[in-house]
Amino acid sequence: MKNHRETSFHSYIACRLPGIIFLIWTYALLWLVHKDRYRAFLQPVLLPFLITGSVITAIFCVASLLRKPAGHSCSCGCSDHHSSLKNTVIYAMVILLPLFFLFTVYGESLGTFAFKRRSYGVESHVSGLLSNSTDTSTNKADASSDLSEEPTPIHVILSNWQEYEGKEVTIEGAVMKNDLFQPNQCLVFRFLIQCCAADARPIGIIVFSDMVEPLKNDAWVRVTGTFNIQHFESRRVAAIHSAIVEELPQPPVEKRYVYPF
Amino acid sequence: MRKTTDCKISDTAIQTAANTISASKRRSFTAGDFLQISFVIGALTVLAIFSKSEQIITLGILFVAIVLEALPFMLIGTLISGAIEVFIPKQTITKFLPQRTWLNICIGAGLGIMFPVCECAIVPIVRRLLRKGVPLGGAVAYLLAGPIFNPVVAASTFFAYSLSWKIMLIRLFCGYIIAVTAGFLMDFFFTRTQALLPEINNFATDENHNHTHQKHNSIARRFSETICHAADEFFDVTRFLIIGAFFAAMLQTIVSQSFFADIMVHPMISIIIMMILAVSLNLCSEADAFIAASFRSTPVPFVAQLAFMVLGPMLDIKLILMYMRMLKLTAVIALAATTFLLTLGTMFIAGIFL
Incomplete structure (x- = not known):
């Protein structure tokens, strides 16, 4: 029973x-x-x-x-x-x-640790991945409308770099520094998610400015400066010169990644 | 007369004994149970102790992302599976299936065009089709080709490779050929009994189960049965998706992808490395073309990128674990080895022409 x-x-x-x-x-x-x-x-x-x-x-x-x-x-x-x-x-x-x-x-996001794990080769650590950026061609942007203080997503700039070359841009992203950089240089990057975080790919722009010296890895910054394509470590990369760099509090985790569509 | 009664008693006794053994087997702990419990306890312990470390945060984000991405498709897949179980009688499937094996396999590999599902959703569907008596070769061909040879994946490849029809068609063609060949090989070397788990194979021969569903005429009742079957299927198969996703996330956290880039000096090595990456990254077949395309700026040749796009939807860690819910271990190993080697061979041939 x-x-x-x-x-x-x-x-x-x-x-x-x-x-x-x-x-x-x-x-x-x-x-x-x-x-x-x-x-x-x-x-x-x-x-x-x-x-x-x-x-x-x-x-x-x-x-x-x-x-x-x-x-x-x-x-x-x-x-x-x-x-x-x-x-x-x-x-x-x-x-x-x-x-x-x-x-x-929840509340955390992929940072410089994941960046180093997910880059293909040393060169890409510092690249704007210009040749890759063509696969985000759906992001057509009007460069003239992006000259304001409003930040332009990094992937949009990299997809349409010809339109932004020589012009002033504002971007936001996380800071990444390594041995390849001088004290006045850093990479400002975001993770581009195609489908889910497992396929997240780091994309970034090198920033040249004395204001980046005190910044630490993963610090969130807004950068305004002149966008150019130049050679760095024998590779063509996207760069921002004469930049004004402002440290910001980290945005909510839902806004830290960029999505191509 | 007495002999018949004895026989009946003896049959009943055997059935009761079998049920008792089956029930006690279900109650006693197996090695698989211990592994699953150890896995959960181990993962939770690591999470509790190192929850603030960058590695565990990265692992956690990747793990959750893979599961969340796959989960809705798994749910849809199990619903379709439940509907097949309740609404399509075995006799109907048998009636419409071509009698010739080759035709069966070729049609199976092309079914993805009409029923586009990703690799997570296709496992419960194929599992159910096998239970309904679909031949092994045709089921394997659909299982492998379905996540590649479909319009959604075709479109994602087309856009990822800057609107290239050629690359899209090459990917679809390679996926189809490999799936058809693997279907033939599995059909040639294995019988259903040798390849399928007993509960899948025995179910296919169990006429009573099908008849039971046909007895109910009420559509509402059949819908309710569809949902019950789908929920059970989900509960049974999803744990393998979760275990696979965890190991894939762990691999992505531990192994630097630049390590692979550094050793890709020879085209053949590149192909093998990209195939290993495809198996370990566990990407969705609808997104992997974008990742493959991101290798265009690296020394990785196109044929290696193609290997990545063709093998990934057919074989990865979570899929291997999910295949074990319908195939016996020997058949899973054979299927994995066959798919891997066929992809390697196809890429070798493709490398000559591309």
Whole structure:
């Protein structure tokens, strides 16, 4: 009798636990959609998919909470989809793992550590990646309209560098310094996300100014100066000269990356 | 008469014994269970202790990003899978499938044009199709070609390579050829019993299950069953996506990509390195063309970029783990090795012409 009650209890928990997990995931997905928090991980184009995902997990949640435990006859008469309590608990642990990471790292973004890991070769550490920038050709910009104080996204400048050459531009980004730079030089960079942070690619412009000397890696700055293409370490790179550099507080994490479309 | 009764009793006893063994197997802890528990505890411990370190923050961001990107597609894939289970009887699939193996495989590899799904969504769909009795070769061909040979991936390749029709068509063609060849090889060397996990293969021969769904005429009830099946499928397969995503993020955090760039001195080495990168980065097939295109300013030759775009959607860490939810280990190893070697061979030939 006791055994039967225990089995029923186990079946009940094994049956309801997936519903609770789906409920938690629904909440997490809606939390990400709210205030554009998902932009810390994903490209905005994926928003409709994220919303669709939250709707599906909500439906799964309701279905899992309403279904009958394994001890009862199943609506479709099959038993293949009823897992044991042990399996359900293990699956639930694994499925919840990303959420622990999500709520722990949210607010942080990829920085100079990731920059160094994600650059292909020493040269690209200091490059504006001019030849690569053609794949962001969808970002057509009117250089004349960008001469104001309003910062122009780095990828837009790099995609249309001919239009900006010799003109004054304002950019915002994080600072990266390494052994290749003189004290009055640094790279101001952003991560360009095509799909998700796993494919984030650093793009940057070298800044020449005495004002960069006290800056540390990952400091967030606004730079205004004359944009040029020049040779640096035997490679053509994008650069800003005679720059006025202003240190800023880090923007919210949703605004630290750039997206090509 | 007595003999028949004895026989019935004996059958019942065997069935009960089998159920008991199966139930006790489900209750007892296996090596896989311990590995999964250790994985979760290990990951949480590292997160708790080093949550402020740059490495763990980078790892966490990449891990969450890969999971979030794949999750909606997995959910859609499992919904389609549930709908196939409930609404398409096995007999219908068998009736419409071509009888000839070669035709089956060739059509399977081209199905992505009509049903464009990415590599995360395709696994639960193929798993369900296999359970419905679709031949191994055709299923493998669809599994491998589906995430490449489809209009969405074609468009992303077209835009990533500065509106190049040629590169787009080369990618699609290579993906199709490799998938068809892999389908033939898997079909030739493996039977369904040898390749598929028992629960997938036995399910395909279980006529009762299909009949049970047909009994219900109420559309509402069939929708509810679709959702139940989809939820179960998701719960079962997603953990492999998560484990794979974690290891991919870990690899991206530990290994510097410039390390690969530094050793890409020979075209053949470049191809192999780019193939290893494709397997380890776990990128979505709809985004990987942009990453491949970013190598244009490096010494990496085009054929190596092509290898990256062709292999990635067919084989990566999370996919290998997800394949293990439908194929036996030997079949997964054979499929992974076949896909890798076929891609290498195709790129070698492509390198001569390109």
